[in-house]
Amino acid sequence: MTTNATMTAAVHRRFGPPEVVHLEQLPIPVPKAGEVVIRVHASTVSIADHRSRARDVPRGLGFLAAAGLGILRPRRRVLGMDAAGVIDAVGPGVSSFAPGDRVIALPGAAFGGHAEYLRMPADGPIALAPSTLPLDEAIALVFGGFTAYGFFKNVIITPGTTVLVNGASGAVGTAAIQLAAQRGAHVSAVTSGKNTALVTALGADEAIDYTREDFTADGRTWDVIVDCVGNAPFTRVEHSINPGGTLLLVINDLPGMLRARGQSRRTGKLVTGNVGSPAAADLAELSALTDAGQFRPVIDRGYDLADIVHAHRYVDTGRKVGNVVLRVRPA
Incomplete structure (x- = not known):
């Protein structure tokens, strides 16, 4: 179910270089039972976004990539494996979050973070954001933090x-x-x-x-x-x-x-190569470590959503240090 209201999203309708990504207006999603909608403030542009956009995958994984990413056209047109924002709406039966909660989330292979709103299952990998950081900094602990945390299990x-x-x-x-x-x-x-x-x-x-x-x-x-x-x-x-x-x-x-x-x-x-599955508990632990001063996100640079092509170009250079933040909703 969607509404007639629209949001801005970075969309790619074919595989290729950074220039295939552009801004479009898409319907704002409405949460179903057991779901939440996050008003996204920030995401990151990661190596995963590069691989998915360009279908540039490690040796031998082309067939699996085609099945997951799409054969002729992208299956997931809005990239972004992570998101930081505020709960905008909750569906029936959701009691774990309420509108106004500041959260970090990892939609992972479902993508969707490069848009102003993101719908996810409430019992998915979503946790309260660290209270000590603004959302456009907190986002930088999600993708890399979960990956390292998952491998160390x-x-x-x-x-x-x-x-x-x-x-x-x-x-x-x-x-x-x-x-x-x-x-x-x-x-x-x-x-x-x-x-x-x-x-x-x-x-x-x-x-x-x-x-x-x-x-x-x-x-x-x-x-x-x-x-x-x-x-x-x-x-x-x-x-x-x-x-x-x-x-x-x-x-x-x-x-x-x-x-x-x-x-x-x-x-x-x-x-x-087992990283495990994203879990809310993992994100909550990263958030707690951040608030305790034991973990800090590393940010190379940030881009506004309107500059999404420039963000992809920079990630494509392979020279980024830490994370490239995408400000979906500038402060």
Whole structure:
């Protein structure tokens, strides 16, 4: 059910470069039973939006991508895997949220965050936003924060655990550093030299400049390696993982997926690309850590919704640090 009222949304009706995205007027959704409608204040433009818009996916995943994203045209015309905003309306039977609640949400593969209103199930991945941040900053903890939090459910990190984050300056990498350090791990961050100050400020014990040093070349080992780039498959880093250790593949291709179980069984080292499913409890934990001063979102730059093409162009460069915020409803 929709109303006659309209909202502005960033829409792409074909796959391609940033210029395929444009603003359109779409009906404002009305919540059904068990649903809420969020008046979106901010979202992010992430690598997931790039991949979905351009249908640029890791090796071997083209067929699966076509099934999920669309064959000839996009199945999800409004991108945006996350949202921060205010509950605008609730459907029948919803008691967990009320109009006016400040929330963060992760629609994930359903997308929809790049619009002024977003409809979601009330029992989905929605949580109260941190009280210590404005919404256009709070949004930057959602996508990368959930991804790192979900991957870390595969391992036990305690004081003294050694963790290497490859691609430490991106949305997931900056979150992974903080979550690992918050649990007492010794964190090595692989990034470019210009980001050394950032990663150490986030809690990394050392920064490894990939332009000068190959972290796999000197015989050092870690308990957990988090690959946020896609250039550290198990065949490259096996000998850099301690016995019984773990490789978390945030970016993985089809051959890597197919080999992971056999590699884990053969070596006793867990190889996995399992991030789990988004959960409200995970977002609530990230919000609580933020309010406690133990987690902070990293923002590279922000764009207004009217500048959505410029936001996509910047993300396409691959040079973003942390998150690119999309101000859907400027303050």
